[in-house]
Amino acid sequence: MFIRPFGYERAGSLADACEMLRERGEAAKVIAGGQSLLPMVNLGLVQPEVIIDISHAGRDDDGAAARGGGAVPGGAVPGGGRSGSDRAVAARSREIGGGDGYLTIGALVSHARLAGDPAVASAQPLLAAAAARIGNPRVRSRGTLGGSLAHSDPAAELPLAMVALGASYRVTDGRSARDVRAEEFHLSFLTSALAEDELVVSATVPALGPGWGWSFQEVARREGDFALAAVAVLVRMAGGIVAEARVAVGGAADRPLRLADVEAALAGASPGEIAGRAGPLRGLSPVSDISASAGHRAHLCAVLVRRALDEACRRSQEATA
Amino acid sequence: MTSAAPGAPGRPGGIRTSKLDELRVVHQALPRHDQAEKIAGTTRYAGDLAFAHMLHARLVRSPVPSARVTRRDSTAAAAVPGVVCVLFGEDVPHNTIWVDVPGQTVEVAALKASMEVLATDRVRFHGEPVALVVAESEEALTAACELVEVEYEELPGVFDPDEALADGAPAVHERGNLIGEWRIDRGDADAAFAAADVIVEGSYRTQFVDHAYLEPEAGVGWMDDEGVLNLRVATQVVEHYRDVARILGVPESRVRVIAPYVGGGFGGKEDMTVEPYLALAVLRTGRPVRMQWTRQESLLARPKRHPMRLRYRTAARRDGTILAHSIDITADSGAYAYLSALVLLYSSVHACGPYRVDNVRLRARCAYTNNPPTSAFRGFGGMQVVFGYEAQMDQVAARLGLSPAEIRKKNALARGDTLPVGQVIETEVLLKDCIDAVLDRAGAKPAPSGPRKAVGRGMAANIQSYGRLVWLNDSAAAWVGLQLDGSLTVRCGVPDIGGGQASSLAQIASEVLGVPMDRVTVHFGDSALTPLAGTTTATRQLLMSGNAVYEASVQLRDAVLGAVARETGQPAGGLAMRADGAGGTVIAGPGLRLTLPEAVLICRRRNVPAEALGTFFGPKGQPVARDLRADRVFPDFTFGAHLCDLEVDIDTGHVQVVRYIAAHDVGRAINPCRSPGRSAAPRCRGSGWRSWRRSWSRTGSTWPRGSSST
Amino acid sequence: MTHTATITLTVNGQRLTRTAGAHLTLLRWLRDLAGVTDPKYGCGEGVCGACAVLLDGEPVSACLVLAAQVDGAEVTTAAGLSGPGGIPGPLQEAFHACHAAQCGFCTPGMLVTAAALLADGRIRSRAEIRAGLHGNLCRCTGYGPIVDAVEAAQEARQARPDPRDHLGRAPAGHDAPRPRPAAGPERGR
Ligand code: FES
């Protein structure tokens, strides 16, 4: 409504956008889908001098995506480093690609596309489920993966799913690219590891391996609201016991958290033991705010983890049956 | 939903209701006449009208809840290119909005409360308007508003009504923080408590609620060629033109308020919002001006529903009979009086619910705080107390092992009972029917959908007055006129706030005059060109305007039939005016069949005006005093019952409404608008035009009864 | 960098070009520059849905899109769901029949969101319809009649396939005018 005029600059590629960011400094803001930035601009909370539009970056480009590496669960990320031409980078930012047990999703892919893409649904259904829970249809039409990751809201669905999946983000400053693990990318409330002139290009997650089950659970006051607590869980059962588990919670702290202690405690648990082993969630000290107290959040997280483990175990057993 | 039998003729009270099958247009579920254009997207709401080269206006509001204003400087703001003027309180001809509530309050006189249009030396809530900026563009406005320099010296504030009434509390206003107080002392409460088998106590708190209509406050103002200031604004009350005139110091005849279709009101557009500011901007600049409040402004600064603290003590006999209530109410009025004293009066009168209670002691007070002001909100104080009295009923029932329905039906008011305030219920009370209707429709409580789920069922009943307080001398006028082609024009000052108000008037006129609905045009909500019909508030419009249109239509019909009778020599009593089934209207009698245009010509020839003005006056009564005791406070009351089944996730606390059923005695619904085959899925029935209660009356002087619930 | 932008949009089939500040949202562009007022301002935060329009067929909050970002796009508002001569589209007919508009302020946004929901022709359950309309607030109806209307529209389409698409457009060479729903009296002003 009442917003201060700002300049508009359309970037043809992500490298262009990075260059513009260096030129304009703090006065510039990047827009892709605009679903996080424009509410703040409309409310006067952010008053940019210029908005750099990356939503068209690489749009007319039909070049092949630079298929970089992917993340190895819990391990180092291969294939980092330089990643080809501007064209290729930009193209990669618009694509969903897969192969070799990995799925790479471009930063400019909308939530709606992520939620509805058959390749995502089969390769990594947790991600599709998380995207489908975001906001409302309008947010999903416009909002982008990169925007959500860079915004780094601790209650947002996609950063949580990425942390659970051990994702790696390709980020670029236009001159070189680097890969950052999701857990090291989301630092705090609305704070990421992106430098002033860096942008997210894509995120790579491992495809759901054989025998894995998954679950995504959240509680919000109203559907579509940011979650009071959200949980993403992956479990692989073998021989009737938990062989591996990934447990991550969102909305509870200043960033999405992997609960390594809980994961370790779950190893070797039979289905009957799971709830007890997950227990009160160790390694979690939630925050209090107007929406929920820390105690309530801790309780919700524990409940959701139990439910998610149940569902993920069931799916794992179905997958192996 | 449908429940009890439709109002039968011969219902006690000598009130004439038509047989349902006689009605052609009224009581039919017709698509509302405003719907087509709303669905086509062509309705022009207050914020949708634009003038070429119009200006824009915006308020600078206080960022603190309580402060002395020590300095105001508009120099920098005025220097922004595109800014036309920056106004402070000193620039307002009469910088006062009067809240002149008749009736007794603390001062044992009319409440002479007021507030400044633009605060000059003191602000009392976060969001209080301090300056008005007018500019060529929204961009200039944005820049300039940030540059208006206002210095505040913060003062201690008080944010809780009980604290505000305690000794030594910071004074929000110089005359103290108590705005209004009402008391009821009926029967012998002490004796009743002494004789009670059970006594139940409860303390309840309600919160601020925003009306949150989808359409934020907006309007456009312009000066017309006759020098009349026109304001086309989202409002429930076109009569605010008088307040605007008083602020501007111009004759009332020089201000015109037009209410277009409003995007929801619910009481929040009953007090003035953009009106005085638009008026000032237009007066100052002579140019058309638009003002659009943001949602954030609306949430921050426009009056809310009163938070109340309700303390109940209830005495009952073993058989469930309620013997006595002792009630204490404290309401948060926020920083300015608005309609607080009256809202609290409604709370007081409704505080015992739809039940017979012979011994009552009540004290209700409302206090200034530095919170946002509070004022009218659907139910006007009648809603908050439902929480108190119904929770008490449930507690008493639980203590005595009675079902919620049993205890309610046992104590239900009946025709002839006297309310604690002294008013006798003169019309039928269909409360038991409503309770039975919801129970019947609900059937058994559903089973939980999973192991860690629980289902709860709650029921509540209420009493709600309708029509304005009887000493406000309420009236409504409407004009109907036949065109030469037999089409009909209705003029009525009613604002249509989404309740189908204008459409219902068309139905009434159509019913009486036999003019098909698509040949009726309603002009509404214009303080200069439509007869004044009063506020669209207090659930009064259908009662008042409906009856005014009815009166006018009957006059017109009788005049036309009289003229035709004289022309043809037929007795007027043998003539009827009705739709001809082919899109027109006929005047028919034994061996006679005239088209309406022919009849209108006859009127012309015989000097009979083919038009009529009808005015309907509400019932009259004396103002109440602080100690409430009155034969009549409201024209009448209506009753309802709701039932809700909801499921709780025991582990997360997540609540899911499984079923919500409501039954209201709406009298004869003008437009029942039932959609057959609807499931009883959760539905917010408590709001919306279907609860626009009561029908118009065929006799025009009493309140028709009938029972159909929608 | 530019501070003004010349934008061309095809709004309900009509090409419109306007030059204005590059900071304008699509909502302001439509309302203030193009005079297209059926998308409403309700919150400016993307939460109410009053401003919803279809952007190249996708539902978006017009308050959260910069006009400069979508130069060349096709925009459909509620008015665009009507056929030639203002003949109501199938969804509009269902809203009418189900009394789904009271104050009507949410209606344009509801209509386009529902149109997008039904676009693929798949039959939605009541729960799916409700989920699809999440984010479109209505303060008057309690939502029941709106869900009824969307349900009725898809049932009607199933029972009697309509050559028009969900935007009410007839295929080329096929003009299927339909009478207006039982017309009420005209509005005065
Ligand atoms: S105005 Fe855009 S969503 Fe509310």
Ligand code: FES
């Ligand atoms: S009809 Fe009024 S907000 Fe939906």
